[in-house]
Amino acid sequence: MEKFDCIVAGAGMGGFAAAIAASRAGAKVLLIDKLPSAGGTAVYAMTALLSGWPLPQRAGGIADELAQVLQQRNGLRWRSGNAAFDENIMQLAMLDMLRDAGVKTIFNALVIRVESVGKIIKNITVQTGTKELIFEAKNFVDATGDASLSVLAGADVITPPVDKSMTKTLMFKVNNVKNFDKESIARRFSEKLKTKKFPVVIQDRFMGTTLVRDDEAILNLTAVAGDAADPVQYNAMYEELLRQIPEVTAWLKREFPEFEDITVSKISPVLGVRCTRNIISRRQLTMADVRNPEPPEEIVSLCGSYIGGHYVKGFASPWSGSTGKMAVPYGAIRSCSFDNLLAAGRIIGIAPELVSAVRLNVSCMSSGQAAGIAAALNIPPYEKLRKELLRQNCLLSKQEL
Numbered sequence: 001m002e003k004f005d006c007i008v009a010g011a012g013m014g015g016f017a018a019a020i021a022a023s024r025a026g027a028k029v030l031l032i033d034k035l036p037s038a039g040g041t042a043v044y045a046m047t048a049l050l051s052g053w054p055l056p057q058r059a060g061g062i063a064d065e066l067a068q069v070l071q072q073r074n075g076l077r078w079r080s081g082n083a084a085f086d087e088n089i090m091q092l093a094m095l096d097m098l099r100d101a102g103v104k105t106i107f108n109a110l111v112i113r114v115e116s117v118g119k120i121i122k123n124i125t126v127q128t129g130t131k132e133l134i135f136e137a138k139n140f141v142d143a144t145g146d147a148s149l150s151v152l153a154g155a156d157v158i159t160p161p162v163d164k165s166m167t168k169t170l171m172f173k174v175n176n177v178k179n180f181d182k183e184s185i186a187r188r189f190s191e192k193l194k195t196k197k198f199p200v201v202i203q204d205r206f207m208g209t210t211l212v213r214d215d216e217a218i219l220n221l222t223a224v225a226g227d228a229a230d231p232v233q234y235n236a237m238y239e240e241l242l243r244q245i246p247e248v249t250a251w252l253k254r255e256f257p258e259f260e261d262i263t264v265s266k267i268s269p270v271l272g273v274r275c276t277r278n279i280i281s282r283r284q285l286t287m288a289d290v291r292n293p294e295p296p297e298e299i300v301s302l303c304g305s306y307i308g309g310h311y312v313k314g315f316a317s318p319w320s321g322s323t324g325k326m327a328v329p330y331g332a333i334r335s336c337s338f339d340n341l342l343a344a345g346r347i348i349g350i351a352p353e354l355v356s357a358v359r360l361n362v363s364c365m366s367s368g369q370a371a372g373i374a375a376a377l378n379i380p381p382y383e384k385l386r387k388e389l390l391r392q393n394c395l396l397s398k399q400e401l
Contacts, residue, residue, distance in 0.1 A: 004030045004104075006375040007124060007137040009111050012040020014345030014364035015143030016094050017062040018372030020101040022141075025376035025388055029103045030135055032126055034110040038094040040145065042361050043087045046171040046268045048211055048218045050076070050083040052304035052360030054325045057083075059302070060395035062097075063365040069093045077212045080182070084211045084218075109133070111144075114153040119339045121153055139375035142335075143344040143368055146229055147277040150347070155337035156280040159229065160352035166310040166317075167202060167223040169272040170241035174249070174262040177217045180210045185258060192255055199247040205315035216265075220272070221248045225312040228273040238271050274310060274346070274359055281349020283331025287319065290354065296329040298382045300370035302395050303328060303363040307356045319353045326357045330382050333371045342375055344368035369394060 006022040008015045011033035019031040033040070041047050050067060053059050057067075057078065067083060070076035075089030098105060106128065113125035123136040142149040147157050189206035192198070200223050207220035222241040226233040245267065252259040289296060290307065308320025332349040335341040343349070344367050346359035358367060373388050374380070389396055 001123065001134050001136050004028050004135060004137040006030075006139050006141065006372065007032070007135055008141040008143055008372065009124070009149040010040065010143035010145060010345070011035070011038040011105070011107070012143060012145060012345065012364065013042055013361045014368035014371070015040070015141065016098065017365040017368035018141045018143055018344050018375070019103045020062055020097060021369040021372035021392060022376040023101040023103050024392060025373050027376035030137070031098065031103050031105045032109040032111070033107050036107050037091055038098060038105070039087070039091045041270070041272065043091045044268065044270045045272045046087055046173065046218055046266070047272065047361065048084055048087055048171075049209060050085060050361050052363035053081065054302035054304065054395060056081065058395075059362045059366055061366065061369045061393050063362045064393070066093065066097065066365070069097065075212060079209060082209075084209055086212050106133075111149055111152060114149060116153055116338065119337065121338050121340055124149070138378060139340045139342065141342045141344055141368075141371045141375050142279070142347060143371070145273070145276070145345060145347065147279055147343070147347040150279050150335060150337075150341065150343070151277070153338060153341065155335050155341060158278045158280060158352065160275060162225055162227060163312050164352040165227070165276060166274040166355065167225055167312055168228055168237050168241070168274075169220050169310075170222045170238065170245065171218055171220055171268045171272055172222075172245055172264055173216065173218055173266040174259070175216050175265045176261040176263060177210060177215050178258050178261065180214060180217060180258055182206070182209060185256065188256070196255065199251055200244055202312060202314055219248075228271060229276040234271060241271070242267070275352060275355040278347050278352065278355075279343045279349050280336050281332045281343070282334045282336050283329045283349065285328070285332050285350040285354055287351060287353055290323045290326065295327045298330040299327045299396050300330050300333060300385070300389065301328045301363075301366035302326070303357045303366065304360050305357070307354055309356055323357055326354070328358065328367055328370070330374075330385065333367055333374065334379070340379065342371040342379070344371040366394070
């Protein structure tokens with residue numbers, strides 16, 4: 001049984017940042033993922049925007065480093081406060097950064113068992129093909145996106161009702177786009193909905209962006225509601241969304257000159273899931289925190305500024321709005337069930353209504369970096385954690401909120 005200081009489950013943005021941060025803080029780190037490589041939803045669900053920046057084009061830490069690497073490789077382009085990226089360049093950039101940090105990676109590895117004693121997780125078992133491998137660690141970071149490591153360990157989690165888990169979508173890429181102007185398209189899209197039926201009933205806002213190339217766009221115009229943690233519902237939703245794409249594409253070609261010559265060049269192989277579960281943490285963030293003008297104590301990361309959106313009855317949810325610059329406290333990334341389990345990304349300890357502020361790619365890297373450092377330092381008192389967060393150039397200052 002191979003032993004590590006820190007095991008990170010999930011190699012999406014949160015797990016990627018957690019693994020690198022833990023290694024830089026001196027830990028021996030293993031990063032595992034059920035997918036064939038690093039990238040998570042950013043690569044495989046084609047969520048081709050680095051969004052959730054707490055300051056203009058700045059988040060501190062690993063998020064800023066990744067953006068710089070992508071720019072150097074011509075794989076990033078800033079668009080209206082967000083950064084569009086090429087997912088193929090993104091994947092290689094993430095793998096290079098993990099290698100350079102000395103992180104051991106195992107992909108195509110699904111966590112199937114978690115062994116614990118009292119409030120301490122001892123080891124995990126992963127399945128790779130027909131083999132089962134057991135790994136032991138001092139501390140664990142759950143960055144799976146659906147809290148699967150936490151659930152398998154028996155940790156307390158929150159499963160929101162479907163109307164608070166947001167819509168599921170299937171991103172698809174089109175080429176031969178002409179004269180893309182998102183503001184103009186969004187305005188005309190809203191006007192057309194009043195007189196011309198759009199194929200997807202709950203899609204009432206234009207969701208799409210051009211990428212690094214002006215003639216290529218990612219569209220997010222498929223939507224459905226359901227429980228993505230249920231495998232039967234997941235498969236049914238994926239098929240339904242897949243069948244929406246030809247009708248949506250034909251409608252766009254008829255109604256918008258910008259899209260009259262488009263062809264679909266790529267469809268995401270996985271469902272776009274925004275929320276399935278959250279851990280119950282030692283400091284659960286709620287709507288009251290959003291309304292409180294004072295930031296929480298023991299800040300470990302800063303997030304984006306918007307909550308709501310992608311509701312199951314239309315884009316705007318009843319709780320939509322701006323949060324200012326939401327801060328994540330140390331307790332929100334710590335499981336209340338286990339002393340050596342941390343969380344990263346959209347599954348941290350929050351009320352389901354707040355998931356939009358923590359689920360975006362940049363926000364996931366921010367909480368992931370904090371979780372990785374905490375795991376490497378054996379979940380220390382906050383002041384020790386804060387010192388290493390600042391050494392790794394994370395944004396924490398209350399003056400920047």
